Amino acid sequence: RIRPHFLFNSMNIIASLIHVDPDKAEQAVEDLSELFRASLKEAGAEVTLKQELELCKKYVNIEQLRLEKRLSVTWNINAADNIKIPLLTLQPLIENAIYHGIAPRPDGGEVTIIIKCIQDRIRIQVINPISPRTGQHSRNEKGNQMALENIRHRLHALYGEDVFMKATEDDEQFDITIEYPLFKTEAG
Secondary structure (H helix, E strand, O other), X not given: OOOHHHHXXXXXXXXXXXXXXXXXXXXXXXXXXXXXHHHOOOOOOEEEHHHHHHHHHHHHHHHHHHHHXXXXXXXXXXXXXXOEEEOOOOHHHHHHHHHHHHOOOOOOEEEEEEEEEEOOEXXXXXXXXXXXXXXXXXXXXXXXXXXXXXXXXXXXXXXXXXXXXXXXXXXXXXXXXXXXXXXXXXXX
16 A cells, blocks of 8 residues: 555645646645556556566656665566566566665665566565665565555565565665465365
């Protein structure tokens, strides 16, 4: 689910852009519309990796308007565009990375997204810096924990027990890795 503060921040950004850059404001409205349309779709709906990445880039574009040069995103995608993944698998991970790792940092930082296929599995990895105000990613914050658990439950419902999900952190970065079968298996 998309955080309410993201909606409010987005609306404020759009309002501020209407008179100074109407084209950017219009694009932000369209991106926000696509994000909310996706969030209202049925849980478990599958999309192509290309569609999920396009949705994620819309989210990043909106956050880029707010954070400007403080947000850098590196996309390292080594998987076919047409593979199917559950809708909103990647976007909440990127949202958490920006919300917990980039936004609190005065100097911002970089979010790295790595997606690759390994035999008949897909691995999704999102890496971001640790927040300087807490010295950690705020993994214990209710919102972050809930987002990760929601993803875990959805993947287990779709792919059974063959889902790997691990969050690690050190003094400098937080890393969430998810791996699951590329093709659906019968769960339970």
